[in-house]
Amino acid sequence: MIKGFLFDLDGVITDSAEYHYRAWKKLAEKIDIKIDREFNEQLKGVDRMNSLERILKYGNKENDFTEQEKAALAVEKNDDYLTLIQLITPEDILPGIMELMNKIKEHDLKMGLTSASKNAPFILEKLGISEMFDIVVDPATLSKSKPDPEIFLKGAQLLGLEPSQCIGVEDAEAGIESIRKAGMFSVGVGDEVSMRDADYRVETTAQLDFDKIMAAAGK
Ligand code: G6P
Ligand code: MG
Numbered sequence: 001m002i003k004g005f006l007f008d009l010d011g012v013i014t015d016s017a018e019y020h021y022r023a024w025k026k027l028a029e030k031i032d033i034k035i036d037r038e039f040n041e042q043l044k045g046v047d048r049m050n051s052l053e054r055i056l057k058y059g060n061k062e063n064d065f066t067e068q069e070k071a072a073l074a075v076e077k078n079d080d081y082l083t084l085i086q087l088i089t090p091e092d093i094l095p096g097i098m099e100l101m102n103k104i105k106e107h108d109l110k111m112g113l114t115s116a117s118k119n120a121p122f123i124l125e126k127l128g129i130s131e132m133f134d135i136v137v138d139p140a141t142l143s144k145s146k147p148d149p150e151i152f153l154k155g156a157q158l159l160g161l162e163p164s165q166c167i168g169v170e171d172a173e174a175g176i177e178s179i180r181k182a183g184m185f186s187v188g189v190g191d192e193v194s195m196r197d198a199d200y201r202v203e204t205t206a207q208l209d210f211d212k213i214m215a216a217a218g219k
Contacts, residue, residue: 002185002217003165004110004134006155008045009120011171012189012205014092016123017044019084024055027077033059041194045146045172047116047139048074078119085119088126095206101132103210110134114155114168116146135159147177152184167217169208173197185217 011017021040028035033055043051052074056062065073104111113120113136120139124130135158137151144150156163168179169187176198179186188198189208195201200216202208 001165002109002167002214004112004156004159004161004167005104006112006114006152006159006166006168006179006184008168008170008172008175009113009115009123010117011044012094012169013097013129014088014094014123014127016085016088016117017171019081020044020051023077023081023084024051026080027073028055028059030076031059031061031064031073033061041173045116045170045174045178047145048078048118050145052077081119085123085126088123090128093127093129095204096208097205100208100210100213101129105132107210110159110161112155112159113137114151115139116142116151146172146174147181149178149182152179152182156182156184167213170198171195187213 007013009016010020024043025035035055035058039058042054046054052070053062056065101111111133113124113133116139118139121136124133135155137155137158142150142154152168153163156166163183166184167187168184169189170176170179171189173194176186176188176195180197186199188195188201189205191203200213
């Protein structure tokens, strides 16, 4: 029986995935690497340093920077990202999300946040929805990035639930893999290709419907 939901943040609750993309694109251009939206699918859900490594590899520059230089590049990207997310308001909650979260609460189910982003608590504050979450997994406590299941397993544990009692909601390929490996029912938001492994898929958050998801998960 389903007793809780675990949500990704960027690209699911709000469109901050777009800001991550813009900040990485700017940083990549500075070091003569061109990235596009197709490549960006591989960055979604992946933590900061691993995202940088993937970009460097994509541009055949994985051996061009010292660890210290890489750390500085990651800081530069994050500074840019922080500037972009300052202006987030409750109006930036994606369509359908508030309705889904309200239904989860009405049914007395638990709710947790399983984002790899160290900026997630700040964004939840900006959106005005911090209090809706029973738990927020701190990515600093994790040793492995999505697609490893660690983050979703930790989320279930913090909620006091078995993985099989949880539904995970994601927009990233790595995220869906993480949910599935954790042994949870996965809800994917996005196109057929990137969400091909999701147990249940919607094209956009506006189509997220509590009753349909619960029925698909077999309750
Ligand atoms: C999420 C996003 C990724 C981002 C990661 C780390 O998983 O989908 O694009 O790289 O969080 O975010 P941070 O804000 O800590 O750099
Ligand atoms: Mg995401």
